[in-house]
Every structure is written in structure tokens, then in C-alpha cells.
Amino acid sequence: MAKKLKLKIITPEKLVFEEEVNQVTFPSTEGELTVLPDHIPLIAGLASGDVVAVTNGEHIPMAVAGGFVEVHPVRSLSRGGTAGASEHQTSNGVKEEKYTTEVVIMADFAEHVSELSEAAIEKAKARAEELRKQMENKEVVDYEHFAAELERSLTRVKISDKWRTKKYRK
Amino acid sequence: MQGTKEIKRRIKSVKSTKKITKAMELVAASKMKRAVASTLASRLYAEYSWEILQSIANNIEEINHPLFANPVRSPSRGGTADVSENQTSNGAGILLILITSNRGLCGAYNSQVIKKVLTLLKKERGATNIDFITIGKKGDVAMRRLGRKIIATFTELPTNISLSDVLPISKLAIQEYAAGNPSSAPPSPIATEGRGKATAGKYDKVLVAYTDFVSTMLQTANIKQVVPVSKTDLKELIYDLGRSPHLEVSPPSGGGGGKIDYLIEGDKNALLGSLAEKLLIEGDKNALLGSLAEKLVRMQIYQMLLESNASEQSARMVAMKNASDAAGEMIEDLTLVFNKARQAGITQEISEISAGMASVS
Numbered sequence: 001m002a003k004k005l006k007l008k009i010i011t012p013e014k015l016v017f018e019e020e021v022n023q024v025t026f027p028s029t030e031g032e033l034t035v036l037p038d039h040i041p042l043i044a045g046l047a048s049g050d051v052v053a054v055t056n057g058e059h060i061p062m063a064v065a066g067g068f069v070e071v072h073p074v075r076s077l078s079r080g081g082t083a084g085a086s087e088h089q090t091s092n093g094v095k096e097e098k099y100t101t102e103v104v105i106m107a108d109f110a111e112h113v114s115e116l117s118e119a120a121i122e123k124a125k126a127r128a129e130e131l132r133k134q135m136e137n138k139e140v141v142d143y144e145h146f147a148a149e150l151e152r153s154l155t156r157v158k159i160s161d162k163w164r165t166k167k168y169r170k
Numbered sequence: 171m172q173g174t175k176e177i178k179r180r181i182k183s184v185k186s187t188k189k190i191t192k193a194m195e196l197v198a199a200s201k202m203k204r205a206v207a208s209t210l211a212s213r214l215y216a217e218y219s220w221e222i223l224q225s226i227a228n229n230i231e232e233i234n235h236p237l238f239a240n241p242v243r244s245p246s247r248g249g250t251a252d253v254s255e256n257q258t259s260n261g262a263g264i265l266l267i268l269i270t271s272n273r274g275l276c277g278a279y280n281s282q283v284i285k286k287v288l289t290l291l292k293k294e295r296g297a298t299n300i301d302f303i304t305i306g307k308k309g310d311v312a313m314r315r316l317g318r319k320i321i322a323t324f325t326e327l328p329t330n331i332s333l334s335d336v337l338p339i340s341k342l343a344i345q346e347y348a349a350g351n352p353s354s355a356p357p358s359p360i361a362t363e364g365r366g367k368a369t370a371g372k373y374d375k376v377l378v379a380y381t382d383f384v385s386t387m388l389q390t391a392n393i394k395q396v397v398p399v400s401k402t403d404l405k406e407l408i409y410d411l412g413r414s415p416h417l418e419v420s421p422p423s424g425g426g427g428g429k430i431d432y433l434i435e436g437d438k439n440a441l442l443g444s445l446a447e448k449l450l451i452e453g454d455k456n457a458l459l460g461s462l463a464e465k466l467v468r469m470q471i472y473q474m475l476l477e478s479n480a481s482e483q484s485a486r487m488v489a490m491k492n493a494s495d496a497a498g499e500m501i502e503d504l505t506l507v508f509n510k511a512r513q514a515g516i517t518q519e520i521s522e523i524s525a526g527m528a529s530v531s
Contacts, residue, residue, distance in 0.1 A: 012215045012333045012472055013208065030453045043222060044452035045461060068462065070222050104218050106465075108333055145338045152334070 003037035005101040007053050009062060009110050016110045017062060021055040024103055026069055035071055037101050042071040048155045050162065051105060059168040063116065063159040065152055067107035073099035109152055113168060116160040128153035174515065177508040181501060188497035195490035201329060202483035209383065209476040219469055220404060223462060229449045236348065237463035238399050263299035265346050265373040269380040269478040270309030272325055277489035279381060279482050280308040286391040287379050303342065331475050340468035343376045347397045380474040381481035387488065389481035396470045399463050
């Protein structure tokens with residue numbers, strides 16, 4: 001069985017996504033990164049863009065903005081050897097403990113691409129425009145709020161444009 | 171019969187008041203459920219951010235980011251510790267974020283947290299300069315009455331607070347804090363002194379006064395430090411989050427339970443320890459740490475806002491329940507008085523009639 005890794009996408013508001021997948025690609029602050037099972041532990045900053053998880057050849061795209069990615073192994077809880085467990089067999093046949101690679105993406109905001117419907121995108125576009133106009137005469141405090149909103153809207157638009165013609169799993 | 175009409179009118183008015191308080195109670199109850207649910211939902215994020223902080227801390231010899239209170243550093247400056255301790259409590263100011271509600275009719279919710287702040291003000295009187303960021307009209311009004319300096323007021327937060335609503339608040343808090351701290355002061359004794367001087371007149375701490383939601387019946391006002399981020403405080407917060415009774419009463423549908431089992435402290439730390447040297451950190455460690463600090467501050471403020479919101483709603487619910495109950499009792503009493511008056515009226519009339527009859531015959 002192909003090795004899998006456990007992907008979690010968490011925002012402060014909720015747990016957006018949790019599933020076992022074959023690989024995951026995300027935009028880090030240093031550039032795009034792809035993580036496969038048994039990746040070494042890693043911490044990276046998350047830029048805005050799309051997280052693409054691949055499972056059984058299907059793509060699952062999520063739009064995200066700002067946060068962190070942590071890759072680390074966790075001890076598998078189930079004894080029976082889940083799909084994600086990587087078994088280390090030593091020479092004398094004693095099984096070592098099993099670890100699953102877990103990828104935790106902590107984003108300020110995350111949405112599945114299919115949630116970004118056409119209407120919502122139009123709204124996001126309009127909102128981005130409106131925010132851009134408003135931003136010019138706003139003070140610092142409001143500016144932060146609007147900057148975050150704007151980035152969100154722009155990410156939404158960009159990512160949904162990108163995935164409009166491609167196939168993905170809903 | 172005189173008086174019965176008046177009593178009737180009073181009963182009617184109490185009845186309509188009861189209807190209003192009952193409605194408010196129901197509204198508060200449903201809002202509270204939502205607020206409690208969202209406090210739960212942010213728990214997972216809090217736990218993971220703590221974990222990331224831990225693993226970074228294990229990989230960096232020393233955290234010397236201005237946003238972190240460094241527990242490692244304080245023993246190293248040993249001799250100068252007293253001096254700088256005094257300096258911070260004397261010269262530098264505190265920025266206090268006060269979280270209250272916009273509306274009243276919620277029992278002792280606002281007065282509790284304001285009282286807490288007043289005690290702090292009394293204790294620090296003269297010694298420290300405390301400025302405010304107020305969230306909610308009630309706290310704003312109270313602090314203005316005291317003639318405190320309020321550098322910002324947020325009164326138009328929606329009932330369903332989202333993270334982006336917290337962004338301006340946390341950004342402002344960090345900005346105000348950073349204004350007094352020249353960034354990345356190296357942890358040498360000389361620099362510590364320099365930093366002490368630089369912070370004079372500015373803020374060297376950001377505190378948040380909020381209401382901790384313990385249960386529906388019990389909310390406690392609390393003051394906690396959010397900037398600089400101190401690991402022990404943070405740990406406490408997250409620990410509290412996992413331990414609060416309201417979390418046990420209603421386990422989260424998606425995010426909790428068995429999934430966080432592996433976070434069991436001991437064995438996780440052992441695991442982290444064995445992997446510590448292998449951890450790869452992508453990009454600039456300090457930049458990452460800085461943004462982590464910002465996120466932690468924001469997460470904490472968000473969490474406190476949620477707690478406060480849940481507390482407000484439950485305080486209001488309880489207050490309105492009490493009001494409804496009191497109205498019910500009042501109606502009963504008034505009905506009794508009314509019936510007595512009516513009876514007396516009838517008796518009097520009958521006796522008058524029979525007296526008239528007797529005099530005729």
C-alpha cells in the first residue's frame with residue numbers, strides 16, 4: 001500500500017480539512033513546496049495561494065492565506081497498521097514504533113475551491129475593487145483590516161481562476 | 171372597587187416586561203451556544219500554534235525576538251535583573267486592552283471586569299502609566315469618565331467575531347509595543363539597560379482585561395499579559411482551554427476528542443526531543459518567529475474576545491432569566507392583591523345592598 005500522510009488544515013475558526021493524502025503542495029514564503037510521506041520535520045511560513053493535496057490521483061485544491069506549515073511525524077494510534085503508518089522493520093524482525101507523517105497547515109483563512117462559486121467570486125472581485133478604493137483614505141487601524149480582506153479576496157479570485165478549467169475532486 | 175383598575179394596569183405592564191426579558195433570555199441563550207461553540211473551534215489552532223512554538227524553541231538556542239518574554243534570558247542577566255525589574259515597573263507604561271460589551275442588561279458582566287481594572291489602576295497608581303484600548307462601549311465610557319488616555323476604541327465588532335476583526339486590534343497592540351522597543355535587542359546586559367531606557371514613557375507590556383467563561387453560571391474577570399508573549403502564560407491559557415468544564419460538557423463535533431490524543435505531554439516531548447536536531451526550518455528563523463509571535467498574540471486576543479463574548483451572552487441570559495422569574499413572582503403577588511381588592515369590593519357592595527334592603531323592610 002502506498003504510503004500516505006495525514007493532512008490537517010486548521011484556521012482559528014475551525015478545522016477545515018483532515019484527511020490522509022499521498023502528497024501535498026503548498027506555497028511557502030520561500031516558494032512552492034511539495035511534501036511526500038516520510039518528509040523530515042519542517043516548519044515553514046505559509047504564503048497566500050493554493051494548497052493542493054493529491055490523493056489517488058485526484059487533486060484537492062484549497063485556497064489559503066497566511067500562516068504556518070508544520071511537518072512532523074506522529075505516533076500512529078491504531079495498532080493494526082493504518083494506511084498511513086510507515087513500518088520500520090529491523091533486521092531481527094522486531095517492529096519499531098510506527099509513525100505517520102503529519103502535515104499541519106495553520107492558515108488565517110482556508111476554503112475549498114468548490115466553495116468558491118461563481119457568484120461568490122464576482123462578489124469577491126467587486127469587494128476587492130471597493131476595498132482598494134477605500135484603502136486610499138483609511139487610517140492604519142482600518143488599513144490592516146482592509147489589507148487582510150483584500151488579500152483574501154484576491155486569493156479567492158486568483159485561485160478560482162486557476163482551477164476553473166482543471167479537474168479536481170469536490 | 172377603587173384601586174383594582176390601577177393594579178390591573180400594573181399587572182399588564184409587568185406582563186409585557188416579562189415578555190421582553192423572556193425574549194432577551196432566549197436570544198442570549200442561542201447566541202451563547204454559538205459563542206461557546208466558536209471558543210471550542212479555536213482550541214485546535216491554539217494547540218497547534220503552541221506546538222509549533224515548542225518545536226521552534228527546541229531548535230533555536232535562544233529566542234531573542236522582542237515580542238517574546240525570554241525566560242532563558244532573565245537568569246543570564248542575574249545582577250542587573252533587579253534594576254531592570256524596577257525600571258520596567260517604574261518608568262514604562264502598560265497598555266491595557268479592556269474587553270466589555272456594547273450593551274447593558276447583562277448582570278455584573280461589565281462591572282466585574284471594570285472593577286478588576288480599577289484595582290489594577292489603584293495598585294499601579296503613580297508608578298506606571300496605563301493607557302487603554304477599549305473594546306465595547308461600556309468599558310470605553312467607564313475609562314473616559316476616569317479621564318484615562320484611550321488610544322483606540324473598537325465598538326463595532328460583530329457578534330460573530332472572525333479573525334480578521336481581531337487583526338487591527340492585535341496589530342495596533344504590537345505596533346504600540348514595538349514603538350517602545352527597538353527591534354531585536356541583543357540579550358547583553360548593556361543592551362538590556364538600553365532597552366529599559368528606550369521603553370521609558372512607552373509601553374513595555376500589553377495586558378488584556380477580559381472575562382473568562384468558566385461555565386454558564388460562573389464567569390470570572392481576568393487580566394492577562396499578551397505582549398511580550400510569555401510561554402508560561404500561553405501554556406496556561408491553552409491548558410485552561412482544554413480543561414474548562416464547558417469544553418467537557420459539549421465535546422466538539424469535528425476537532426477534538428481522540429484526534430488530539432497524541433498531544434499527551436510526556437511522550438510528545440520525548441518525541442520532539444529525539445527529532446529536535448533533525449527539524450528543518452524553512453526561511454529566516456527570526457522572521458518566522460516574528461510572524462509566529464504576531465499570530466500568537468492575535469490568537470490570544472481572539473480567544474479572549476470569544477471568551478468574553480460567551481461570558482457576556484451567558485451573563486445576559488442569567489440576568490434575563492432572573493428578571494423573568496422576578497416578573498413572574500411580581501405578577502403572582504399583584505394578582506393576589508388584585509383578587510383581594512376585588513373580593514373586598516364585592517363584599518362591600520353586597521353588604522351595602524343588604525343594609526339598604528334591611529332599612530327598607
